[in-house]
Amino acid sequence: MSISNDMLNLAQEAKQAGRVMANLSSAVKNDLLLRMAADLEQSAPELIEANELDLAAARERGLAPAMIDRLVLNDDRIKAMADGLREVAALPDPVGEVTGMWRRPNGIQVGRMRIPLGVIGIIFESRPNVTADAAGLCLKSGNAVILRGGSEAIHSNSAIGNVLKQALTRMSLPAAALQVVATTDRSAVLELLKLEDEIDLIIPRGGEGLIRFVSENSRIPVIKHYKGVCHAFVDASADFEMAERICLNAKTQRPGVCNAMETLLIHKDVAETFVPRIVAAMRQAGVEIRGCEVTREFAPEVKAASEEDWHAEYLDLILAVKVVDNQSDATDHINRYGSLHTEIIITSDYAHAQRFLREINSSVVMVNASTRFSDGNQLGLGAEIGISTTKLHSFGPMGLEDLTTRKFIVLGDGQIRQ
């Protein structure tokens, strides 16, 4: 059979299975996730054995040690996957929620009820834990899921998938609700991306290359997360101690992630005092600064920033610093160079805070808090399936609710249209 037929069959089976999953009670879904968690822990020896095959292949291909580390499954990481499933089991179920009903003049009652999307395709790279994490969120929200991980983790992903499917089978639920694409053939992805009648949403998780490849080739809606060029704006009214603490945290607490600060904007009225202070603090923390001309007036040791620096997602201990004339200039800079991910203001001025919240249309906008809170767990969504930096369907960190949609429900007692 061809890859094209294989993928179509797999997706059609998932669609059928999704109809069953959509109508399960929360209790059954939670029970499923808890069984999956227990099964993963009990199957640790087999999972580690399968993982050895991937690790051996990776070493043979000379993969970088950091990449190999991401691939590793051990008892701790298997426990973390199981605990992740338990956390999702404990989250409220969005399916079936009706957020208010209203009555029309003719007496019909109208409301909107949350329902699963149907079939979700996850295309991801490297870390095998995504198999369990994504499966948990998709199944809890009443969807079927098709998982396609990277070829470097094919044995690990398949082994995890098989363990999770056992739990479905043992509960007499359709095993096809969870599909792990077990071929390393890249054309399998292209075939999946054509199946708009079977798959409702594609979520790519990985580098920008993967995300562009998926979104350019997909006929199915794709939730995209390109990059995080997060800005902090230190207003003239900022408390310097708070500004320093937040900026240091935003830049250095974990510099390699998308919600780390990459550019710092400073109001000119406080540049003379705050620029030397923050430059010194950042350098002490091992951060290289690239500054605009005004920044360099007040901190001559700083390297000059180029146009590229304003676009950069460093993901490293490097920070671009620019002094701006006022809040409008800060907003213009963010509009021009930002990635719609996360921006923060540090201010003690009520009107400036309100204006920042209103005018900055990034997916997460904060006052006096670190960019590092831009994360599904930190914001209180429970687990996170990804972050969207495009505005359709979901914008920002995505939790269970983002894997659902709403249908209208109407309760009548015989009404007809005049």
Place this chain on the structure above:
Amino acid sequence: MSISNDMLNLAQEAKQAGRVMANLSSAVKNDLLLRMAADLEQSAPELIEANELDLAAARERGLAPAMIDRLVLNDDRIKAMADGLREVAALPDPVGEVTGMWRRPNGIQVGRMRIPLGVIGIIFESRPNVTADAAGLCLKSGNAVILRGGSEAIHSNSAIGNVLKQALTRMSLPAAALQVVATTDRSAVLELLKLEDEIDLIIPRGGEGLIRFVSENSRIPVIKHYKGVCHAFVDASADFEMAERICLNAKTQRPGVCNAMETLLIHKDVAETFVPRIVAAMRQAGVEIRGCEVTREFAPEVKAASEEDWHAEYLDLILAVKVVDNQSDATDHINRYGSLHTEIIITSDYAHAQRFLREINSSVVMVNASTRFSDGNQLGLGAEIGISTTKLHSFGPMGLEDLTTRKFIVLGDGQIRQ
């Protein structure tokens, strides 16, 4: 200049203008719409003059009378456009709405605020009133809008667009917030569909051909509305008088629209009584019936339905009728042949009603009410920008809220991540 450059410039200007529109108060936006309404009425002579050019060209090309009728602008239709704008002005503004905030253990407050999408592209056919209707909804929700109507209405659409832009200019708002693409060159659409950095959403309004063309060629998210194969299921417990009334209304009140009933499913326990009754009533109303074998047992004069009939969106006085063994069979039939648009059950059984509401995942699901209520106005959304039959972002009739998205807002007092 090339079409490609023209479209890019136009979209970039729209994006800039959208940033201004996003931050207008509701009062200013409402004022804008009311001025536009008055301007349209005052400009009736010019609009009718421009419309004459389109009508002359249409007659020359031998367009069908029904198509020519859709094109006509007269005083009544201009007044209807103006009234439409006034109605949208009166609707609540979704922008800025924060639906609940919650506090995290570290004290940050988190909420989600509705914001405009940015730039919305509307690709439509024939009726020139879409120019005013779509502009009103997009501007009221704080977006910029790019309108591309059919070449047969180019003069009318441009004239309406010019009148509407005057109101923007007179209020010192950016005229680029409303763009009417004034070329009949079809490649303009293809160019627009590539501009994913400038345009946030494309809404095609027209026949299935237009919608497929747009969605196959777009790099921008598209809200699709393919067709409405709407079902009614008459349960064994249905009140026959109510069932007859609703079915007649659903089929005949306006058969040419997407929320008309196309297939009637009847529970076998009541087929002997209800089939002859509804067949007689439908025939009296001029409806041709195409039935399954069981239907034809009880109403021998009925034509046999073929497999095609179950898929058909007749948009005409034709109805497919099938007798089913039980509710599960009705659900299976709807899952197999439905278009996710609108389905209704007529029942007096509480559990069956609940089950139908839960199990049918079409965009509108009703109990004891006519399919014809599946419409933004009827459901209480105010005006309607379209109907989505795919699940991403919006599902079902779309109002102002569907032209927005939500960003996270976070209020802190110095919190950093541990």
